[in-house]
Amino acid sequence: MDILPRVKAVSAARTPWTVNVTWADGGEDRIDLTGLIHRSRHFCVFLDRPAAFRKVSVAPFGAGIEWENGLDYGADTLKMLADEQRPVTGADLSAFEADLKLSTAETAALLGVAARTVRAYRRAKRLPQSVAIAVRTIRASQTVLAAHYRPVGQRGRGRPRKDTHSARDKPRSVAAVLKRMPKPPRVEKRRAIELPLRRGDR
Numbered sequence: 001m002d003i004l005p006r007v008k009a010v011s012a013a014r015t016p017w018t019v020n021v022t023w024a025d026g027g028e029d030r031i032d033l034t035g036l037i038h039r040s041r042h043f044c045v046f047l048d049r050p051a052a053f054r055k056v057s058v059a060p061f062g063a064g065i066e067w068e069n070g071l072d073y074g075a076d077t078l079k080m081l082a083d084e085q086r087p088v089t090g091a092d093l094s095a096f097e098a099d100l101k102l103s104t105a106e107t108a109a110l111l112g113v114a115a116r117t118v119r120a121y122r123r124a125k126r127l128p129q130s131v132a133i134a135v136r137t138i139r140a141s142q143t144v145l146a147a148h149y150r151p152v153g154q155r156g157r158g159r160p161r162k163d164t165h166s167a168r169d170k171p172r173s174v175a176a177v178l179k180r181m182p183k184p185p186r187v188e189k190r191r192a193i194e195l196p197l198r199r200g201d202r
Contacts, residue, residue: 005079006062012054029082088132105152
């Protein structure tokens with residue numbers, strides 16, 4: 001059974017629509033609520049009252065955060081926001097591939113990038129947002145993985161083997177075969193020789 005997160009302390013950050021949260025387990029997060037403020041029909045009231053947003057406090061029993069105007073936000077959903085906004089690193093990508101037993105080619109197919117891009121991502125300190133969202137979503141849902149995963153064959157290491165068949169063994173087109181066929185001997189036309197007729201033949 002998962003333990004629900006609890007908020008220990010909260011304060012408004014200097015960045016607009018952002019809060020600093022200390023969790024009951026000692027963890028800390030800076031959470032950007034810009035999307036919530038602009039997309040929610042309830043929280044959009046802070047757009048006209050930014051000073052009211054800064055008057056944020058911990059809800060009873062640490063169940064979330066709340067404001068003086070009566071709005072509140074649950075700790076579990078707040079924790080989800082924090083997890084979604086946390087950077088995804090190259091090391092996280094490598095762990096993602098190892099946990100799901102994905103090859104480089106399969107990861108590239110899932111993310112819609114080239115294999116060399118996946119190798120570069122593994123060394124990155126922070127992955128692009130679109131890639132981070134994809135990695136989190138696929139990791140969290142086996143259904144999403146099943147919907148998009150396609151096995152990709154592995155290419156052997158080293159140089160590809162040369163074709164041992166000679167050019168004469170390879171199939172040719174009909175035109176090429178006809179071109180190589182020997183031509184029939186040329187028949188020379190000879191003029192007919194007229195013989196004089198004898199009297200008895202007339």
